[in-house]
Amino acid sequence: MKAVTWHGRNDIRTTEVPDARIEDERDVVIRVTASGICGSDLHIMTGAAPAMRHGDVIGHEPMGVVEEVGSAVTRLAKGDRVVVPFTLACGRCFFCASTRFSLCDNTNPNAEMAQKQMGHTPSGMLGYTHMLGGYAGGQAEALRVPFADRTGPIKVPEDLSDDRVVLLSDIFPTGYMAAENCDIQEGETVAVWGCGPVAQFVMQSAWMLGAGRVIAIDRVPERLEMARTHGRAETIDFSQEDVYERLQEMTGGRGPDCCVDGVGAENHAGGLVADTLEDAKTALHLGSDRPNVLNEIIRCCRKGGKVSCPGVYFGKVDLAWGAAMNKGLQFKMGQTHVQRYLEPLMQKVVDGEIDPSFVITHHASLDEAPAAYDRFKNKTDGCIKVVLTP
Template identity: 45%
Template structure:
């Protein structure tokens, strides 16, 4: 079958790879219908995530049709059109039974890498390096899905548009989790750093959870426009204003109640801190650029909540721990616990409560994958997300 493979830093190629096979009784084989490129895939492309190997198949946000089921599968059948959660959970360990699915104890077969990096192993993620299990990704004609009874979800009959439904796989539950676990409630003022798909969903989730005011911060005009037009929130262009001062002005001097960082390890800034972080990252003196996260912590009101949705891989410099402690902030972060949220989000997308179709600005074929990622990385042609259709 054809697949889009990582061949080294900033090198992608469409190749022929072996078809997947059932390996365990709980597996299914899915014929991929749509697979979206995600902002966190750019960290792989740029060489910032360890344990990638030439020939690894990328992709973790996808939708497709089940074409084969293992003998232990009970709740899925051939012909089901399903969205698959990007993180794999076994459904039986302590973490899965406590709805902390991305922290599954049993799905990452290379757990020693993350134990060395972070002190504990986390669950496996499709197409996201051998540090997170080494599973083949979804930018391919077919994919093996382990523990399918727990990680695949039938798409409602009324939701015919694959380009809307596919974002329930990763961007939807990631963004929703940020608002939910960040503690957004009625009357809150929420600030979201990053107006990509994840940031926009976090903003829309905040509205639906009762926030009085939601402000999204970015610099890309098409993303800011989408946030205003589709999600119904306010926006700030951080290249044209002092974000901290603007947020204080909008909140009577306090700062937002909840700050959600949806950017991650390659954050941009117009200030000198960007050059500082960029140089240290390129010299491997730090692994991540935390510009947006620093700003979120500084901007949050005393006693407020900061949630880190953006992907970070290792260590950062100049982390404002003093602000976090002395301001009495609640700080949380997580990879998405999609199994907790996906069924509800599919229903919300079907009802029109949660717009997602507009994220897919560039539907294309898999053969156009390298070009699509190049466009996505450099934000050309108004590209918010390329989605590969089969």
Template identity: 55%
Template sequence: MKALCWHGKKDIRYDTVADPTIEHPRDAVIKVSSCAICGSDLHLFDGFMPTMESGDVMGHEFMGEVVEVGAENRKLKVGDRVVVPFTIACGECEQCRRGLFSVCERSNRNKEKADKVFGHATAGLFGYSHLTGGYPGGQAEYVRVPYADVTPVKVPDGLTDEQVLFLGDIFPTGWQAAMQCDIQPTDTVAIWGAGPVGQFAIRSAILLGAKQVVVIDRVPERLAMATLAGAITINFQDESVVERLNELTQGKGPEKCIDAVGMESHASSSLDAIYDRAKQAVMLETDRPHVLREMIYVCRPAGTLSIPGVYGGLIDKIPFGAAMNKGLTFRMGQTHVNRWTDDLLRRIVEGQIDPSFVITHSVPLEKGPDMYKTFRDKEDGCIKVVLKP
């Protein structure tokens, strides 16, 4: 079969690889009908995530048709149309029973390696390094899905791929980011990053009743999309984020702050951004935490910082004294996708939201290597790429 494979920093290739097979009775094999490039895939593309190996199949946002089912899988049958969450969950361990699917205790088949790096392993993830299990990803013609009797979301008749594809990651990720904020009707929610996850966080915060939602970015197309949703926008290249947020909140600061950027944050010309890039260049720091610093500084005392943006390693110069003295609450983590999918699918069916709004580019899978560059560099108005095998 054909797949997009990682061969090093900025080197994604359209390769021929072995077809997946059933390896466990609970497995299923999916023929992919649609997949997508995620912002966190760019962390692999840019070489910031460790333990990638040449030939690894990329991608963790995908859906398609079941073509083979293991003998013990009672949930799926051949012909079912499903969206597959990026988090691989067994459904039986203590964490899964608590709904904490992204920290499943069984699905990471490289648990010992992850334990050494993180203290405790997280769940297995599709197409996202050998620290998370080394599972082949979904930017491919076919995918083997472990524990396929637990996580796949069956798609109702009448819904297009484009309406439901993002149930596997960015829609529940933006939703969880907003849910972690415990939004009240009097809250201002500030969201750093108007990429795909940020766009869903905007709409989630509005659906959950925030008084006002403010979005920080610098890409005109992203800011325009945020405005259409009803958000107030700040272009950080044109004005001070801190001053504008204080103006919008009568000097109090936003009660809830969401980091939808993660390890590759940008800043126009701030000293801390220059410092981060210098340390990153000489391998003294893995991540650029400008957004985290800014959120801690501007958040209202006793407020909440929600962090769906992915971080991979070590960060520096975090004003933790300010965070402690201001009484800030941090909530973060990979998304517990299946905790949210029933509710979000219902909202799609009822017409509360059509997730396809975020798609700007839809191309054949073979165009994927070029689209990684287009997506990364935000060229051609690119916000979200869907790939068709």
């Protein structure tokens, strides 16, 4: 079958790989109809995410039609149209029982590697690095979804188009959890770093959860524009204005109550995805005097404020922890517990409270995927979110 595969830094190809098939009684196989490209895929593309192997199939934002069902799966049947959460969860362990699905104990076969590198074992995740299980991803004609017997894919109402529901696989829940992690009190000001696809859903969710004001920061004109129109945000273009000064001014010298890092690892430094980690470091520390996003947040957030970080990081980050401690900041972060949000957020789509497709600017076939990755990475052609249609 055809799939999007990783072949080293900035080398994404569409290749032939072995067909997805049932390998365990808890598996299902789906024929993929839509599959998002995510900012996390850019971390993979640029080589920032460790433990990728040449030929790995990427993609963790899929939906499609169930084609085959393992003998232990009774919650799904052949022909069901489903959206697939990127986190794999057993549904039985301590963490799944408390809906912390991305921390599931039992779905990562590379626990030893993860323990050694990170000191803990996260759940398995589709189309991600070998540290997260090394499962083949969903930017492909078909996808094996393991652990589908207790949680995982859920059925989609027939009258909702793929574009309306595919982003439930990741970024709508991710934006929602990031906003929830701010513990927003009625009327509070939420500042969001980044106006990428994830950040757009942080803005939507911040309003749903009671924000009184949303301020969004980026430098890409189309993304800032989307933040203003769809996200009803006031915006700061960080290439034109000093973010700290502007936020001080906008909040009467106090700083935002809640700050969200919707950007993540340093290969995004300065608003461009650097080609190599060395380039990123140059952009951060030599070529520009902008602090990394988390340090800028520590500086800007009000005393006793709340910081939420959906942005993905790898390894160590140089942080102004002393300032954060003395300011009494609270931090919450993590890979999204997608299963926790699937049904409630699907209901919001069904009820017409939100149409998540507003963020999708481009569609592409699997053959067009390498060009689509370049467009998404370089933010050309007004590209904000690409959905592949295998």
